[in-house]
Amino acid sequence: MAIVEKSNNLESSSxxxxxxxxxxxxxKLHKYIFAILLIALIILPFFVYPIFAMKVMCFALFAAxxxxxxxxxxxxxxxxxxxxxxxxxxxxxxxxxxxFTPELAVLTGTAAAALLGFAIGSLAIRRQGIYFAMVTLAFxxxxxxxxxxxxxxxxxxxxxxxxRGDLFGIFSxxxxxALYFFVLAVTxxxxxxxxxxxxxxxxxxxxxxxxxxPRAISLGYDVNRYKLIVFTLSxxxxxxxxxxxxxxxxxxxxxxxxxxxxxxxxxxxxLGGMGTIFGPLVGAGVIVTMQNYLATFGAxxxxxxxxxxxxxxxxxxxxxxxxxARWLKKPL
Amino acid sequence: MFELLGIPxxxxxxxxxxxxxxxxxxAVLSLxxxxxxxxxxxxxFAHGALYMAGxxxxxxxxxxxxxxxxxxxVLAPLIVGALGIILERTMLSRLYHLDHxxxxxxxxxxxxxxxxxxxxxxxxxxxxxxxPDVLSGGQNLxxxxxxxxxxxxxVASIVVCLGTWFMIEKTRLGAYLRAATENPTLVGAFGxxxxxxxxxxYGFGVxxxxxxxxxxxxxxxxxxxxxxxxxxxxxxxxxxxxxxSIMGAIITxxxxxxxxxxxxxxxxxxxxVVIFVIMAIVLMIKPEGLFGRPV
Numbered sequence: 043m044a045i046v047e048k049s050n051n052l053e054s055s056s057x058x059x060x061x062x063x064x065x066x067x068x069x070k071l072h073k074y075i076f077a078i079l080l081i082a083l084i085i086l087p088f089f090v091y092p093i094f095a096m097k098v099m100c101f102a103l104f105a106a107x108x109x110x111x112x113x114x115x116x117x118x119x120x121x122x123x124x125x126x127x128x129x130x131x132x133x134x135x136x137x138x139x140x141x142f143t144p145e146l147a148v149l150t151g152t153a154a155a156a157l158l159g160f161a162i163g164s165l166a167i168r169r170q171g172i173y174f175a176m177v178t179l180a181f182x183x184x185x186x187x188x189x190x191x192x193x194x195x196x197x198x199x200x201x202x203x204x205x206r207g208d209l210f211g212i213f214s215x216x217x218x219x220a221l222y223f224f225v226l227a228v229t230x231x232x233x234x235x236x237x238x239x240x241x242x243x244x245x246x247x248x249x250x251x252x253x254x255x256p257r258a259i260s261l262g263y264d265v266n267r268y269k270l271i272v273f274t275l276s277x278x279x280x281x282x283x284x285x286x287x288x289x290x291x292x293x294x295x296x297x298x299x300x301x302x303x304x305x306x307x308x309x310x311x312x313l314g315g316m317g318t319i320f321g322p323l324v325g326a327g328v329i330v331t332m333q334n335y336l337a338t339f340g341a342x343x344x345x346x347x348x349x350x351x352x353x354x355x356x357x358x359x360x361x362x363x364x365x366x367a368r369w370l371k372k373p374l
Numbered sequence: 375m376f377e378l379l380g381i382p383x384x385x386x387x388x389x390x391x392x393x394x395x396x397x398x399x400x401a402v403l404s405l406x407x408x409x410x411x412x413x414x415x416x417x418x419f420a421h422g423a424l425y426m427a428g429x430x431x432x433x434x435x436x437x438x439x440x441x442x443x444x445x446x447x448v449l450a451p452l453i454v455g456a457l458g459i460i461l462e463r464t465m466l467s468r469l470y471h472l473d474h475x476x477x478x479x480x481x482x483x484x485x486x487x488x489x490x491x492x493x494x495x496x497x498x499x500x501x502x503x504x505x506p507d508v509l510s511g512g513q514n515l516x517x518x519x520x521x522x523x524x525x526x527x528x529v530a531s532i533v534v535c536l537g538t539w540f541m542i543e544k545t546r547l548g549a550y551l552r553a554a555t556e557n558p559t560l561v562g563a564f565g566x567x568x569x570x571x572x573x574x575x576y577g578f579g580v581x582x583x584x585x586x587x588x589x590x591x592x593x594x595x596x597x598x599x600x601x602x603x604x605x606x607x608x609x610x611x612x613x614x615x616x617x618x619s620i621m622g623a624i625i626t627x628x629x630x631x632x633x634x635x636x637x638x639x640x641x642x643x644x645x646x647v648v649i650f651v652i653m654a655i656v657l658m659i660k661p662e663g664l665f666g667r668p669v
Contacts, residue, residue, distance in 0.1 A: 351483025
């Protein structure tokens, strides 16, 4: 039987064509949306439970980082839990055992995710399409097994009671509101960084590779180098989200490295709209809210997520923001 | 008796047998994946869930209808295959004109639904399934004790694997199948109904998973999460072997099961990850897989 490895341009069937935006300056519309978003997030913790809001922000950054790889790089990783959860373990360990301040703990976790992403990425980019997805999934499962067996991860218990500590050794983050603004700064900064990457010349090359890899090669781009860089960047920012999450919940556990977490981030991105700027944020908000309200229904949450997956793939491939962008005829 | 590296032969043989059993499941499942991939070009993420469904169907046949192991060995794969055909007709067939990754996402969603439903109704503690009377007990081979049922699993899986290989590589039907893999449009032009063939192929691949599930039921307890860990290992097996050849998928499956068993003897801590380590090495040396064709 022959293998046909098609190029993995996931967006090829989507009617949404992204116009080439100017590299450096942010479009006015996006500027307004980011400004409104920031204002809303500043007043949000006074209306909703801050822990919940922080959870949404961490997952929004996670999904946005994943979307950089899938939506703009055209690479479907099915193992992003490895970087998210791996970073959360390292950050929790750094804060609890080494006594790092929160910002250093988060940075350590993020650096660990970057290293892991580089190592796995350099192997995974040797295969394309479906194989790429399987390879990333398999390596993530390996990280999961290591997390079960290694001493420092605490096995089934995870790392509990992670201290939130004092920011720069001065400001206490024990209070939920104080921590909220730390998390807001980190995740919002991360998302702006992702925006900047997508709209940089590097981001344009990525889109070129996604649309037509052989052509990008013939134009002289070292495609594998670009893939590896975007994979590492995506893993790094996913790690930033995971490391921050471990401070919020004061916990790093197996849930964060489990394959279902990898699936969840795919679902968030798909539901919100892959290849859009704001889609992953919306998708993360919807899924986390849903999990929050349906938590008492146990495994039904899994069933509902599966149903959303199926409906999303069969009828709703553009996602919420993708559809909105088509109606408004503006890239979002 | 001989001793190898200070390891008692009973331990070595016991783990080798366990590895061979695991390898049987790897082989049957990766074979199903390869058959489906060959024609549909999608990776069936629901394979693990359907393997689990096979075990559950066998359990239900016994407990609700009093139908025993032997009829279930035929009936359960047929039921799972029929379920697969329904899924293919109603959902998968709508995705053929899209990128193959959508097929992966869809089947992932299906896996979540199937697993979630079984978890809701049966919990995760696992349900017992008796070994059929004929196959209970075992043989004392002098150097080890061989449970009859385990021997049967190895034999049955080898027969099914070789039968599938023979059907695809040596019969007329298989020739159509291989031709459709190369060029579906041309085969359709010769009057072969390709959509029906795709449907039956998916049904057959999925039925193999159901068959493996029935074989597994008496060994492992029937459990909604029995498929989820297994399928990821099988993915690694498929990456190592490459899905280019049917025989390749079979050989890689058994080989990796045995390697895993040996690792459990020599370095137990590494047994969970050894297949992934091998995958990393293969990706470095021969990225297209041991039996894959270079791209």
